[in-house]
Amino acid sequence: MDCTVSVRTLCEFTARQGDLDLRFTPAPTALQGMEGHGLVRSRRGPEYEAEISLQGVYQTLQVRGRADGYDPVAQQLEEIKTYRGELGAIRANHRALHWAQAKIYGHLLCAQRALPRLKIALVYFHIGTHKEDVLVETLDAADLQGFFDTQCARFLDWARSEDAHRRARDQALAALAFPLGTFRAGQRELSVAVYRTARAPAGGSCLLAQAPTGIGKTMGTLFPMLKACPDQGLDKIFFLTAKGTGHGLATQALGQINQQLQATDAAPLRALTLQARDKSCEHRDKACHGDSCPLARGFYDRLPQARAAMLNVKTVWDSARLREIALAHAVCPYYLTQEMARWSDVVIGDYNYFYDGAAMLHALTQAHQWKVGILVDEAHNLVDRARSMYTAELTQPALAAARKHAKTRIRKSLDNLNRAWNALHEGQEAPYQCHAQVPLDFMAALQKALSLIAEANADNPMLPGDPVLGFYLAALQFSVLEEKLDEHALFDVTLTAPQGRKRPTSTLCIRNVIPAPHLQARHAAAHATVLFSGTLGPAAFYRDTLGLPEDTPWIDVPAPFKAQQLAVHIVRDVSTRYHDREASVARIVQLVSAQFRRRPGNYLCFFSSFDYLERVADALCAQDGTLPVWRQVRAMGDDSRQAYIERFREGGQGIGFAVLGGAFGEGIDLPGDRLIGAFIATLGLPQVNPVNESMKRCMQQRFGHRKGYDYTYLFPGLRKVVQAAGRVIRSEQDTGTLFLMDDRFAREEVASLMPAWWR
Template identity: 55%
Template sequence: MNGRGLDNKPLSYHVAVRSLCEFTAKAGDLDHRFTPSPTAQEGIAGHALVTGRRGDDYETEVALAGEYESLGVSGRADGYDPTINCLEEIKTYRGSLERMGDNQRALHWAQVKVYGALLCRQRELAQVTVTLVYLDIATGRETRLTEHAATEELQAFFTEQCQRFLAWAEQEAAHRQQRDAALRELRFPHPEFRHGQRALAEAVYKAASTGRHLMVQAPTGIGKTLGTLFPLLTAMPRQALDRLFFLTMKTTGRRLVLEALSTLGGKSQERELSLRVLELVARDKACEHPDKTCHGEACPLARGFYDRLPEARQAAIDSSGILDQAALREIAREHDVCPYYLGQEMARWSDLVVGDVNHYFDVSAMLFALTQANDWRVAVLVDEAHNLVERARGMYSATLDQQRINVLRRQAPPALSKPLGRVARRWSELLKDVGPDESGSREAPEYHVLKAPPQGMINALQQAGSAVTDYLGEHPAGVDTGLQEFLFEALHFCRLAERFGEHSLFDVTRHGRGRAVLTLRNVVPADFLSPRLAASRSTVLFSATLSPSHYYRDLLGLPLDAPWLEVDSPFAGHQLDVRTQRTISTRFRDRDASIVPIVATLAEQYRRLPGNYLAFFSSFAYLEAVLARFRTEHPDVVTWTQTRGMRETERQAFIDGFVPGGRGIGFAVLGGAFAEGIDLPGERLIGAFIATLGMPPFDAVNEQLRERMQARFGRGYDYTYHYPGITKVVQAAGRVIRDPEDRGVVVLMDDRFTRPEVKALLPGWWNL
């Protein structure tokens, strides 16, 4: 951050041109209407198209830098033509240029003028023509907005922007110095580390110091959150880290991080550490007016947002304590701004950001975009990283539902009849190419994998998306949620289609006439995740179940030299009585025959040692069949059960049934809400029954996945069925032993658990 200027004077702060202008040039309303911006690939292609039209002397990606007092400013201008002395800032867009918000236009002019000032100073020019070049991605047509400016005018503009930013920059530089000094003195908050926690902390610190990624399999009970957070905080000043991102899979994970920060010293030490901590939440959880769209004509918190933002931002910086959802909401209310977008702004100025994995790994992830735009040096922590495989597959997959689009077409306004009708026709053509519908009224859907991307459908979706965007822009007062959802789905689908490759497949599933679903299905997320991993100084992925290492390395896109560490368990074999039932098969063909022996096993163990148990099954149908039989034969045993689509209050009621000293059996689905991420220590849970090997169903989709895994990694069955299944089993069994004092039993009810290849994947401290 610190350095020296051209005159050898010390610089207290460096800022990119775009960041400078985003801070100083925006005013008025927040405006997030439904304008589909081009993808990164489209932007790159658009820039290449424009620059390719210029002459041989045209310069691209012109590196420019300058300073004002103690502030350094740098960036790359898109293009400069010295023959006509014209500096260009190129912007790509979709839809109608007239609907671009005033804030965006002001930002673009500020950028090109700052670049102009830097160019004139660097090349000693008396004047320059500054031009905004807007390229319509759909048509390739350029719109040019031009101003002729003298260097004095541009220097005055540059000075004004720097002056507006300088006080903030000096504050940020002072904060960084204070933060780094405090973190150098940070000490572990407990007298000693837990068993295995020191080894974890040392490995994390070493990974950050050497700039490597790390996979850690560490059991529950050693304090993984604090054991990973503490070493990275101590590494921040030593490795000149700008930001630390702690990413979780669930809201409960974020709470654990915030609690660990309190363990590091509570509110008093947060101030002593000068550590700015921000909790990022989803938009629907932060929005104060979910019935309104994000622009000044509809939402009072969007009206004049940028005029009130500076004071709200400063209040957030000055606040003591963590900027969690409640704290941000309070500040936003005091300054009459949107709490969600205040949080988005504070992500630029916080040292530690706690959020969901999608905030860094998703297609349009904000934290990843900020890291690239500001050239941040970051470290990333990913909790429960075994879930990242499926979460990332979901991020980079997209679906289109024929039935929903047909309903939308019938209800849509006349202006959208033609473009939506074109999408409907493309559906018919696509299904005709697939073949006649033979599903009829059968329960099993028809499944087809397409040989090539359906380009006709993609083109129709792009055109429909532009039409819907125009319509929503012309009718800002009322929000048609159906159109809005279609727009987002269409844009997501088209953007992923542009990046289609061997990592994904296109398939069509027919559920009957007019009820087909087109899916762009990601199967290997590594190709999307690896650039995000490469953008961090160090990424640490940790979980209680992160083996075998090659499976996660291959699917998550980690380098071959990324180390994998297994932390010794604090638990001993005598704490957990692990039993297998060799005579029970839970294979689909044997499930009816398995019900009676499973019920007998549940009852026998419960009578032997009454207490609270969890029983896991592969499906709701299997669960319900066993539960019905158990209740008939053992009506005196208290039971409660997970049901389909449980609400938050119902899930909490299920968990609350496990009271200390209680007696009963909770029935749940393996891989569901109660198979991981819940904490039932001591007598709240003394045992678990697992009546499944956890493997996904052998259906058409998974068989396609198996073929892709086999072709790319040579281990199709293991990567599709075996490893994911055992991970679910170990996670579910992990609910039993949570603390070093816990005792319990796990009964594995399937003869395959006795196989050597299965036993090899189970925790080493289990006595089998």
């Protein structure tokens, strides 16, 4: 096995030691780092050599890198590191990595130039003061070679193991048969389309697949993408979901695939489930560094053993198994999970792990040049989720809290920022208003405050929960997005008049409307991306908003259901428009109670708001107090949501009231007679308000007048309707009834967006 590795990658794998330390310390920007390196080199003599390309070989391992500089007169090799704050604040684990890199470069230089010994220098350059601190060791070439050989041996053992796994994995996947034996109706068509997309010769190929519930979309996408891995050289598959329920389905499908592999004596796939930090943390009262958390102390010293133990686990690496291994080796479960993403074949995680501005999986893909296949489950959710990823808010109350806790120099800069903030919304009479750009005076004051907080934090790192740190992180995100502000986003100001205060406060928002520009590079970074959902039309809406290539194909997989399974009733004598809602209550109660008497069973009733829901539920209970009724309420926790769902028992009778687009409008599975009907008393259209109207104008400017309304109101609303209606028919054996209660459902432009099999 021939293998090539960079010096940095080699050392990151073999030489990290000591504590996990995630205290926030602002690092120099890439530009500042380049300028710092240049300034250090300018201070050296005319014989100084910069950016020296070096390479060496250990058995079948080739190591390559570029040393920062070499002074042949002093016979000193230099590794230059820029920093902010105090030198003592540089973490011990970072220093160990820096020394390891310098020693590897030192060996490569000695071998290349036949040097008997060498001075190895770490040059720490402060970007603020331009001061250099130089740490020097003189080492014999033999000692440097011994260090090099040790690091390479460790890496090569691991690389050989990984190569063997990869070869065995690809051989097993090439022979893998469909785990379920036979394809369901529509499932084969979906799988063929995914396979063709994955086998496209050029990278960045995409597919939009609308496929109904009941055909097995999870297995129908995972299986063909895995089958494409051997021929296409795919390193990893990322299965991305909007909610935790998608994690479970993917884990189940991968478990079935692993059973199939093990039945043929093949090694199972390494499948990893990522979990949010707040759910993985064992010590929530402690900070992520060795002085506070015992699972961070000595993390890198124990990581190799924990990593090796994980590779012996033959089942899917879910959160429970990861936690068990992590605690057995006294390491943090969350950061062990992040480490194992490097060594997994399939990673299951939330959208943000690949699409967010600082996404871990995207960063790893870029750093290691992985060839990846992306599967985006319930992809209709990606539009709103991506908007939130690239939206940033600043609130004046958060600034006030930071000012209260800040030290003198920072407080003065925050006072200046507050004055610029007040000037920004001075004269604004409307509670909400869009502005063409963020004023330059405000941004100058914001950048000044950010710089001072960063310097102070580098000297004395702030802990989570500090209002100054909280405001700093929000302001940093705001500043980053302000630089990218264009016609795809809005800058708006919302005024609030606090009780007891004459002067209003405001919220500033860089509000993303069209996430396409942010997502285009993410699609291009993947070899193939498949976005699939039961509601993924019209195709142009998703191509436009998600930044997909114009030639991205769209398939609409036929549903395995028949029109006779779902009796669809459009109630034309009801209007659920805001001004007509009070008048609609009696008619809706009549329809619900009459249907329940005709066919007793479990039903869901969806409304546009909690207020509307309560009015109808109260009226229904007043008419017939014997009807079993349960209601969704605001801010339901996990236990309350589960209790709500469990009331839909087999053979049960009752009516659940819910808000359209909420927790019960999608992602829940109530097959058979657990749910036999639904009433939808709304088109789901977003509320007409100043924010949505501004978003509509933004859409109109980009896509045209008619599309502005459709993209902002009609398509998102009806998508929620179809998702909610999809709770009724879950299999080819289910039957049920659907009442669409609004005269607008009869309009042609609305009816055309409903599933074809309903008609």
